[in-house]
Amino acid sequence: MLIIKDLHATIDGREILKGINLTVGPGEIHAIMGPNGSGKSTLSYVLAGREGYEVTGGSVTYDGKDLLALTPEQRAAEGVFLAFQYPIEIPGVSNTTFLKYAVNAIRRHRGEQELDAMEFLKLVRGKTRALGISDDMLKRAVNVGFSGGEKKRNEVLQMAVLNPRLALLDETDSGLDIDALRIVADGVNALRSPERSMVLITHYQRLLDYIVPDHVHVLAWGRIQRSGGAELARELEAKGYAEFAERAA
Amino acid sequence: MPNSPSARRDGAMAAEQSGTTTMTSAIQPYLDSFHDLIPGLPGAGLGWLDRLRHDGLARFAATGFPSQRVEAWKYTSLRALERSVFAPAGHATPPAIDRLPTVAPDPRTAHRLVLVDGRFRPDLSSVPASVAGIASAGLADLLAGSPGDVPTTLAERHLGSVATLETGLTAVNTAFVSDGLVIHVAAGVAVAQPIEVVFIATGGAAASPTLHHPRLLLVAEPDSQVTLVEHHVGLGDGPYATNTVVEIVVGDRAVVNHTKIQREGQGAIHIATTAARIGSEGRYDHFGLTLGAALSRNDIVPILGAGASCRLAGAYLLRGRQHADTTTAIEHSAPRATSRQVYKGVIDDTAHGVFQGRILVRPGAQKTDAYQINRALLLSAGAEIDSKPELEIHADDVKCSHGATAGELDDDQLFYLRARGIDRDDARRLLIGAFVGEAIDEISDATVAAAVRALADAWLTTPAAGSQKGMGS
Ligand SMILES: Nc1ncnc2c1ncn2[C@@H]1O[C@H](COP(=O)(O)OP(=O)(O)OP(=O)(O)O)[C@@H](O)[C@H]1O
Numbered sequence: 001m002l003i004i005k006d007l008h009a010t011i012d013g014r015e016i017l018k019g020i021n022l023t024v025g026p027g028e029i030h031a032i033m034g035p036n037g038s039g040k041s042t043l044s045y046v047l048a049g050r051e052g053y054e055v056t057g058g059s060v061t062y063d064g065k066d067l068l069a070l071t072p073e074q075r076a077a078e079g080v081f082l083a084f085q086y087p088i089e090i091p092g093v094s095n096t097t098f099l100k101y102a103v104n105a106i107r108r109h110r111g112e113q114e115l116d117a118m119e120f121l122k123l124v125r126g127k128t129r130a131l132g133i134s135d136d137m138l139k140r141a142v143n144v145g146f147s148g149g150e151k152k153r154n155e156v157l158q159m160a161v162l163n164p165r166l167a168l169l170d171e172t173d174s175g176l177d178i179d180a181l182r183i184v185a186d187g188v189n190a191l192r193s194p195e196r197s198m199v200l201i202t203h204y205q206r207l208l209d210y211i212v213p214d215h216v217h218v219l220a221w222g223r224i225q226r227s228g229g230a231e232l233a234r235e236l237e238a239k240g241y242a243e244f245a246e247r248a249a
Numbered sequence: 250m251p252n253s254p255s256a257r258r259d260g261a262m263a264a265e266q267s268g269t270t271t272m273t274s275a276i277q278p279y280l281d282s283f284h285d286l287i288p289g290l291p292g293a294g295l296g297w298l299d300r301l302r303h304d305g306l307a308r309f310a311a312t313g314f315p316s317q318r319v320e321a322w323k324y325t326s327l328r329a330l331e332r333s334v335f336a337p338a339g340h341a342t343p344p345a346i347d348r349l350p351t352v353a354p355d356p357r358t359a360h361r362l363v364l365v366d367g368r369f370r371p372d373l374s375s376v377p378a379s380v381a382g383i384a385s386a387g388l389a390d391l392l393a394g395s396p397g398d399v400p401t402t403l404a405e406r407h408l409g410s411v412a413t414l415e416t417g418l419t420a421v422n423t424a425f426v427s428d429g430l431v432i433h434v435a436a437g438v439a440v441a442q443p444i445e446v447v448f449i450a451t452g453g454a455a456a457s458p459t460l461h462h463p464r465l466l467l468v469a470e471p472d473s474q475v476t477l478v479e480h481h482v483g484l485g486d487g488p489y490a491t492n493t494v495v496e497i498v499v500g501d502r503a504v505v506n507h508t509k510i511q512r513e514g515q516g517a518i519h520i521a522t523t524a525a526r527i528g529s530e531g532r533y534d535h536f537g538l539t540l541g542a543a544l545s546r547n548d549i550v551p552i553l554g555a556g557a558s559c560r561l562a563g564a565y566l567l568r569g570r571q572h573a574d575t576t577t578a579i580e581h582s583a584p585r586a587t588s589r590q591v592y593k594g595v596i597d598d599t600a601h602g603v604f605q606g607r608i609l610v611r612p613g614a615q616k617t618d619a620y621q622i623n624r625a626l627l628l629s630a631g632a633e634i635d636s637k638p639e640l641e642i643h644a645d646d647v648k649c650s651h652g653a654t655a656g657e658l659d660d661d662q663l664f665y666l667r668a669r670g671i672d673r674d675d676a677r678r679l680l681i682g683a684f685v686g687e688a689i690d691e692i693s694d695a696t697v698a699a700a701v702r703a704l705a706d707a708w709l710t711t712p713a714a715g716s717q718k719g720m721g722s
């Protein structure tokens with residue numbers, strides 16, 4: 001599904017990713033953990049195609065295609081979805097308009113019929129209810145005035161509606177209260193399928209209690225320092241990242 | 250982006266000098282033609298009108314067209330108007346009636362008054378039978394003594410009473426005033442259906458460029474309510490010029506909603522002065538959508554009575570080498586009046602937007618509440634905006650704030666939309682549409698707002714021929 005080989009990337013000439021290697025198979029869930037500033041979000045932005053990040057080496061293959069050659073919208077249409085660590089506010093564009101544009105853009109790309117207003121509402125309705133998102137939140141401008149938790153739930157709503165094949169969730173659990181965490185985790189688990197792969201970036205074991213990953217990686221100082229199973233996350237919770245600090249020094 | 254609310258108290262700025270111009274050569278042909286034209290103009294011989302025309306001419310002779318040395322014209326040059334001599338508009342063949350532009354959802358029931366090259370055309374106009382309490386007449390007919398339902402003395406009482414002769418432009422319009430439209434709304438009458446006044450310019454096709462000076466007078470008597478749509482459309486892209494003066498009298502407690510849509514041809518010069526006098530507790534809302542003309546200038550000059558309120562808003566969407574100047578001057582002349590201004594500009598290619606917003610609070614106009622914001626979105630490196638707020642406050646118990654911002658589309662927002670599959674062009678349109686939408690939201694009439702929104706969307710999706718991105722750079 002996703003093969004990252006020796007990926008190097010810089011921001012403003014400063015190297016942040018220093019040779020990432022990661023392979024995510026179909027249906028697998030990978031968790032990436034690591035200290036603040038280690039490059040986790042940078043990796044997710046590079047995968048989603050954000051401008052300003054220069055790839056200086058390595059390759060990313062998605063479904064056999066060179067992912068890095070695609071525009072952000074092409075990547076989304078091909079099924080890559082990034083849940084933002086800090087969702088962006090867009091004044092003047094309603095959540096509904098935004099979602100409808102996105103759904104239909106992706107459907108057009110896939111050669112599918114666009115949804116009309118009724119069909120779209122039907123698609124969205126069931127999913128908002130499960131995520132505890134009110135009609136009012138759909139009518140409001142995208143993320144404007146949303147609480148931290150509402151923004152995160154809104155990201156999961158977008159994921160559920162857009163039905164991606166590779167979901168990158170960048171700290172979707174941060175800032176959630178215990179009930180919201182459960183709602184979000186249930187939402188994510190509902191999307192778990194043999195055709196859908198996920199990369200969860202998180203700082204907390206808590207999330208991984210709900211969504212049990214197949215693989216856990218430690219990203220520190222621009223590299224995957226260690227990989228293991230679900231037990232690695234529990235070990236990190238106990239010991240922290242000191243070990244990797246010594247290694248990098 | 251700088252956003253600096255501030256207020257000046259008792260810091261009267263030096264009164265603006267109305268510059269005297271040496272460009273007599275540019276105005277000489279107009280002066281020369283005056284004495285030949287005057288006897289043939291409608292209403293010639295009426296004492297009050299002759300005086301008004303002569304005062305207009307005298308003022309125009311003294312000031313000429315405004316020069317850039319005048320502070321209020323610092324960013325906009327009328328040299329294009331001075332360079333060639335514009336002839337008065339002739340009698341043009343209008344388009345078929347079913348193809349006349351309109352914002353009405355159903356043209357068959359529209360209340361629509363049509364002027365072609367500044368001349369009122371009753372044959373092209375339609376007034377629904379059900380309308381009571383509203384009267385309208387061509388200005389020429391009224392001056393020539395056939396006022397229809399309009400009170401006979403309306404023009405004498407109000408013409409030139411709201412729009413003063415201060416600038417050469419109002420002066421020359423007044424000197425040559427011959428046709429236009431007069432609308433009268435009787436006291437206590439509330440009309441829901443908008444009255445649309447369509448100004449069609451056939452210009453650009455004629456051998457020599459034409460200049461017309463249409464005049465619109467709207468008198469809303471006390472306690473009345475009316476919605477006016479002023480819709481300027483050019484049929485050709487050749488050179489022509491229009492110098493419109495709109496005078497609006499808002500009676501005590503009356504409400505006038507005024508939307509102006511400017512879609513002149515690409516070669517046009519559009520100059521307009523909109524002057525409003527708002528009675529006590531009256532309300533005047535104005536929205537301006539600027540889409541057309543190579544060069545346009547809108548002067549909006551409301552004077553607020555006690556407890557009156559005024560909302561000025563607008564969107565100027567410019568590309569190619571267009572130049573559009575919106576200059577407002579709100580005068581708080583009595584206590585407790587409120588004014589609000591919300592302007593949005595979207596500027597592409599090497600187009601140039603200008604916004605000047607002046608708020609004058611006269612001595613004694615206590616409890617004034619005035620707000621002003623102008624925000625511009627610059628879509629290309631060559632796009633330009635000049636934004637100049639000016640507060641002149643002579644009362645101590647007032648609330649005045651203003652702000653101006655200029656910037657580009659937000660990269661984070663663009664990326665967020667694209668990361669959801671929306672392609673770059675659609676994402677840009679969504680964001681620009683949202684930006685402009687904040688100004689359009691100021692329009693209170695839902696039908697008019699929808700029509701304005703549709704025109705703005707059309708601008709976003711179909712760039713005018715020959716003015717695509719990058720053309721000017
Ligand atoms: N636009 C930018 N300009 C300069 N430096 C940047 C920029 N964005 C990120 N960085 C730097 O890149 C490094 C990696 O940042 P990144 O956001 O990827 O970390 P992270 O692992 O996601 O951290 P956290 O756990 O705090 O979210 C940091 O040192 C950060 O300061």
Ligand SMILES: [Mg+2]
Pocket residue numbers: 040041042085170171
């Ligand atoms: Mg991060």
